[in-house]
Amino acid sequence: MTAHFRYPRFFVTSPSPCPYLPGKQERKVFTELTGAHAAELNDALGRIGFRRSQGVAYRPNCIGCVACVSVRVVTPEFVANATQRKLLKRHADLEVSACRAWATDEQFQLLRRYLSARHPGGGMAGMDEDDYADMVEHSPVDSFVVEYREPTVNGRLGRLVGACLTDRQADGLSMIYSFFDAADETRPALGNFIIMDHILRARDAGLPYVYLGYWVKGSARMAYKTRYRPVEVLGPLGWSRYDAEPAAPSRRLGSMV
Structure with missing residues (x-):
């Protein structure tokens, strides 16, 4: 049958x-x-x-x-440049936790501040608590929220400074949406750090890729997506390495963490 x-x-x-x-x-x-x-x-x-x-x-x-x-980072071969290595060291004190896909008010308030600072006129600017809960909790696949917090002090949980809704796929992690405290000058480039943390997570789990969504050539807002090497782009003939912009001299991330 x-x-x-x-x-x-x-x-x-x-x-x-x-x-x-x-x-x-x-x-x-x-x-x-x-x-x-x-x-x-x-x-x-x-x-x-x-x-x-x-x-x-x-x-x-x-x-x-x-x-x-579409772009994805090849996690087993990822190479961090000097700037990325410095960033990993700068935020090494953050406490990172993979939580179940459940929306919290703390996450939502952080998202509101992020959207206000980075995308005030964007399509998500009008999201309310119910919209955010739908985004996080209504998933038919294996999803989780990765939280990034400042260190716990005297048993008190540290401040939430970043979060990312993530899907675990058969061949990698797909970063659905990340947001962070864009106004905190003591925590620069948190978005880049969140991407590198996902690359490490995927590599440690034996997953070959981190999917970053869409790169739009000619859009300054999307330029960061090709800075994680090696990166693959999806074309008419399938996935291929993107090497149009030479990467800075660097060494493998594994030697740094």
Whole structure:
């Protein structure tokens, strides 16, 4: 007896203004992640450039534009440059915990401050507590929240300075959304540190990749995504190494942690 398999149905959104490239229109193709095989479907779609948002997997499907490119870091070969090594040392005192995908008020207040500082006019600026809870808790796959806190003092839990909603896929970690205290000048470049922490986590777990979402060439906001070497980009012929910008002289991260 042959098991019944239902192929996913895909839909396309209406065009809307692109948030990254002025004058461009964005459009997405998406499908629902439901049923007993949602995790397997999410893994398969992730390998061809889809991203997850709650119970939906999507990818850009813009007319006349292919600027959005999926990127992933090859964790076993990751090489930290001098700046990244300094950053790892700077934030080495942070207490990092992988928590279940459960929204807290402390996380939400940190997200509000982050959005106010970095994306005041963005699509997420109007999120309320229920919206945030939906984003974190409504996941059909293996998800968790990584929290970054200042050191515990006299038994009192340290201040939350960063967090990241993360999916564990069959071949890596997918960073769904990260946020941090962007106004704290004593904690510079926390976003970069969170990415490197995920690279370490994936490598220690034997997972070959960390998926960073979409890199938009020509968008200064997205330039950081190609600074973690080696990085692969998804093109018409599959994944390939991106070497257009030479990496600074460096040594392997494993020698530093």
